[in-house]
Amino acid sequence: MTDTDNQRARLRSDVAVAARVVPTHYPLETFIAVNPLAGLEGMPFEQAIRRAGDLYGIRGVLDEAAFRRFYRDGRITDDDLDRALVRRFPNLLSSDELRLGDRVVSPLEFLRADLLHGTPQAGRGIGTPQAGRQILTRAAEHAPAVDDTVDAQTSKWCAAFFGDAAWAMPGRENGFYSAWRALAAGDRSLPRDVRKQLRLAAERPDDAALEAISRLGINDDTRAAYLQAHLTRMPGWAAHIQWSAAHGGGIDLVGYLAMRLSYESALLARHADSRGRQRHGFAAPNADVGSARERATHLIEVWGLHDVDDRQLATAARVLTAMPVTSRAMLWQNAFESHYRDDLLAQLGPGSRPAVPAPVHAQVVTCIDTRSEGLRRRLESLGGYETLGFAGFFAVAIRYTGLLRGASEDLCPVLIAPNHDITENPVPNGAGAAARRVSGATRLAGAESAFHAAKESFAAPFTLAEAAGWIAAPLAAVKTMAPALSGAVRRRLRDAVVPAAPTAINLAAMPEAEQVLFAQIALTTMGLTRGFSRLVVLCAHGSTTENNPYQAALDCGACGGQAGAPNARTAVAILNRPEVRTALESLGIEIPADTWFVAAQHDTAADRVTVLDTHVIPDSHRDDLARLERDVTRAGGALAAERCDTLPGASGRLSAARATRHVAGRSADWAQVYPEWGLAGNAAFLVAPREVSRGIDLRRRVFLHSYDPEIDTDGAALEIILTAPLVVAQWINCQYYFSTVSPQVFGAGTKTIHNVVGKAGVIAGHTGDLQIGLPWQSVSDGQTLRHEPMRLLAVVQAPLDRIEAIIDRNPILQELFGNDWLALAARDNAEQPWNRWTRTGWRLWSESRSRPMILDEEMVS
């Protein structure tokens, strides 16, 4: 081993360290929400968004104008602002009053006035409208045009590598760097000397990167930071490459950086002074931040005060010094969140609610997804239903292969790897129907494949237009003008070509002991170990939309961004097995003989609930099934009408029947950019028995996880809930948050100009970065924000010492709660008031002066 080997290893390590700030990204077909700033969760939230501002040039929080609009709309009140201020500056309440001319005001009132009327100022940091990237490449410092060229080349080659165009990138099979190296020097759009330099790029990507770094004059100590400057230029591509590297994609970040650095060093060689200085810190912040004295003067003018002398002005300015302009937006954010949280907790008690009125003829277990809250509420209102919430993979982490075979799907949270290979097989005596279904699907897939291949090949489109244009054009017109009709016709045609076939889940790959273990964990964690009704429905969810690259974002996150029907079917198949029930009895869980588990799936775009595998439901439960199917249709209609109130283009208040037709039409409309709102609005995660929230309209903003502390005596179930579903919900929350507050970097822009790049993702227009977040149409209707960006509040009803012990032994929870990425409210039981978790212990929620987090310059003098 040589010094070169050490250098290569060190470089690889620096790349890994630098890449910690790169967002996590999943390809389109398994797109799930993640926190784009997960790499910064080791920092307090406020510090992390400052850091993200330096890295990406983002603000990380809404601007003050948006918060002031919320204030005018009553979504933030003076009380909310005062509490936020007192939490940040606890000694405000004991500070002397200010005299300004003939008016006497409290320091609290004066700071509130600055929040309400202060002039927004430019500068570095959060809350400022012109926050700028501070960690820069050498090209960005000395020759911004070079930086743009490096980005353009990056986008071009990445799109070529990941795209699935008819003409593949030559040499792609040899890996990205090798293919790029063979082609780059032939790019005539580059100057001759640059091409000559690229021709000399080393055969190994790590050597090429080291050579370029050396030419750029970057030393070892600052190399990781410099690599970070490159990785954050186009975070989408970097994120996707990081994902691809872990999945054998023929590309990794070392090769990607080697390409970028090679371009940069070759292009900068034409700029004589580019090696001159190496900056180690931040660019000088924009000093255009109003002085405290100017801010005080502005407020005095706003209030129309006269005769304010210099001494009074100086005193007032000193008060404002405590609250830099850059901290104002975060104070608004805290007030905004407090308003919602205080209201929610007030609705949730204290005080007991009555149990479900008997008789309960069905228990329905849905995903914790916020959209399920509406379905549960509507179903419960019909009477006779008890509902529960559980992660939508129902605790069976499976790799699933359907009847049509083809590629298997990992149906489980991305936090874990699937444990079992589960297949869908024909039922006994169903082989003939299954064969017809497989044959029809094969023919249909072949026809679709031939059609698309013809469209994309060189000459065939002309022939295709002659041969199929007469039918394709009218079909396209019908799909556009009458999407609901077109959808129904296509569904019928498809059903005719690919007839349904009765199938069953094959559990052979899952040993019986593991089936029993699964059943025990699932039932215990959801708090359902007694009082089983005749039907227990495990209701998964998925979303049917047309022409939507972000389909997976609307499916079940707990199933890896896919519909969860196979998980529900698997769980039901296990729970209906007599052998499993016998084993459960010995564990203290007695499922009555007349209890039958049923799988279902909620289509969240059309609000249609389909009961699955009805052919295996025994005759004894046919009446129960009929009632269930009737009631889920009614509940779905009512939910559709509720949702239509907020869907753009849904006119006025619709009846359930009209709303059902309307959402079905949207679901089948290939031009619809707002098929549904997904999880927009998510703001809280409730872990408690349903009694705590039953009858309250939570407006589809709350994840609901059932939990019964009396069943979970050792806290194992609560630990699962807090370390897995809550973590995934926090990712979802952060994805929506950052897609809303920083759409340029962490959103996906407007859907209307999206171009899909293979299976990787989308780009806006024909070039640029891969878009990693949610489209603007997922969080806004163009006029107002449909997602109100606020951090998630976890609300837990369980013994406080049990929660504390779980946090103590799980660093991930200490980080999320301790650094304010999540807030936690809890109480021992329904009779107790809510408490706030802080690093220094539990405090009553109603206490304003709980744990102020005071950062750097914001100490009150």
Next chain:
Amino acid sequence: MNSTSLTRMIKIEVVVSGSEAPAVRELIQSIGATGYTSLSGVSGLGHGGYHQGRLLFNQQAALELIITVVPESRTEALLAGLRPLLDASSGVMFVTETFVSRPEYFS
């Protein structure tokens, strides 16, 4: 120890969080190590306090132990790469002398 039948090698054990483990594994492979052993869901007490072992539905937040055995000639490069990686995280590394009976498996 009968050194005539065994060959001296260097064993490197690294404990990092599940989310950091891919970078360590990639580094091990990049310096030419022929393999490694991973144990996910390890628990223990360290300067960061007690770390819970297997989390039922979260493998990323659990700790992982990665063991590799390399000839001494590869050790320096591996350590050069591991040090900055561990400096920036809460992981630990142990380097010990070990002996193997089939050296061709490791070089």
